[in-house]
Amino acid sequence: MGRCVTDTARALACRDTSAATHLKLISILVIFFTSVVGISSPVLLARYFQGKPAYDKAVLVIKCFAAGVILSTSLVHVLPDAYDALSDCAVATRHPWKDFPFAGLVTLFGALLALFVDLTASSHVQHSHQSPYKPIGTHEEKKLAELGVVESAELGASCGGDEAEELVKLKQKLVSQVLEIGIIFHSVIIGVTMGMSQNQCTIRPLVAALAFHQIFEGMGLGGCIAQAGFNFGTTAYMCFMFSVTTPMGIILGMIVFSVTGYDDSSPHALIMEGLLGSLSSGILIYMALVDLIAADFFHNKLMDSSEPWLKKASFVALTLGSASMSILALWA
Numbered sequence: 001m002g003r004c005v006t007d008t009a010r011a012l013a014c015r016d017t018s019a020a021t022h023l024k025l026i027s028i029l030v031i032f033f034t035s036v037v038g039i040s041s042p043v044l045l046a047r048y049f050q051g052k053p054a055y056d057k058a059v060l061v062i063k064c065f066a067a068g069v070i071l072s073t074s075l076v077h078v079l080p081d082a083y084d085a086l087s088d089c090a091v092a093t094r095h096p097w098k099d100f101p102f103a104g105l106v107t108l109f110g111a112l113l114a115l116f117v118d119l120t121a122s123s124h125v126q127h128s129h130q131s132p133y134k135p136i137g138t139h140e141e142k143k144l145a146e147l148g149v150v151e152s153a154e155l156g157a158s159c160g161g162d163e164a165e166e167l168v169k170l171k172q173k174l175v176s177q178v179l180e181i182g183i184i185f186h187s188v189i190i191g192v193t194m195g196m197s198q199n200q201c202t203i204r205p206l207v208a209a210l211a212f213h214q215i216f217e218g219m220g221l222g223g224c225i226a227q228a229g230f231n232f233g234t235t236a237y238m239c240f241m242f243s244v245t246t247p248m249g250i251i252l253g254m255i256v257f258s259v260t261g262y263d264d265s266s267p268h269a270l271i272m273e274g275l276l277g278s279l280s281s282g283i284l285i286y287m288a289l290v291d292l293i294a295a296d297f298f299h300n301k302l303m304d305s306s307e308p309w310l311k312k313a314s315f316v317a318l319t320l321g322s323a324s325m326s327i328l329a330l331w332a
Helices: 002-014 017-049 055-087 102-128 139-146 152-196 200-228 232-260 267-298 301-305 308-330
Strands: none
Touching (some): 002 200, 055 152, 055 200, 055 301, 055 308, 152 232, 152 267, 200 232, 200 308, 301 308
8 A cells, every 4th residue: 555655646746737738749749750650661661672573572571570569569568558557556456356367358358359350351251252163174264275275274273373362462451450450459548548647757758668669560560561462542541540549549638637637547547548458468469479470480482482591581570570669668
């Protein structure tokens, strides 16, 4: 109980609503700019390499860096913050929060929810893109075979290969969209928490730290968007949504504080932060391990057929992405 009183006294010493509001307005512009830079960099880099021999390999390495960023975000940033929110003395002394580890439970639910969405969407995509059965040896194929142009079996294999490639692209698009949902949850939590805070001692170092945080997280999502091959309109929309989510969350947090008087240390705010953070963490852990890392390292043709250096470069990129995002946990 003494620890709660000490923390409260320290927060009151740093509490300055006008200074906090000024810092938050600055942070909206800074975070928006760094988010745009972060998410657009891998997309523009992939477009630069497009059509060149190294395009597929460059996109794969970018995506592995992105996977490291996403995995580190979920395990080093989001999950510990959610656990801390639900372990705060204002929450942990109440029922049912002191009786059960809800942070772990909701994280588990988030991972299972991501799996359910993945299975359902993948099943729907496969069924909707199955072409009706067409027997080998139709009149046109026989004519082509007689002319010696192509074997009918080769025609079937070619069609099957095209269909498999299309399914892979659709899967990559699905992964990018679900990943953005998980990241948006996290970005909203960050923004609302900062917007509700009136503690200038907390906000001041967060502005710079979150700027770098958004750059690396944007690079993570941007790498996945680049590989999915969306059209320009969809790519621009997804980049825009990521860029504005945290600034909009800050504005929403400021509105909530002005209307309700709740700040980021109120029990209701801490419970919402903890539950949404845990859900986001579960989604991001599943997406990073299953749909990004496992898919690229164990089910990607480039890893099997290309030079051995590609595996090493991909692993180094994964490690660099994880390390860069983990180091930021010292400040945010």
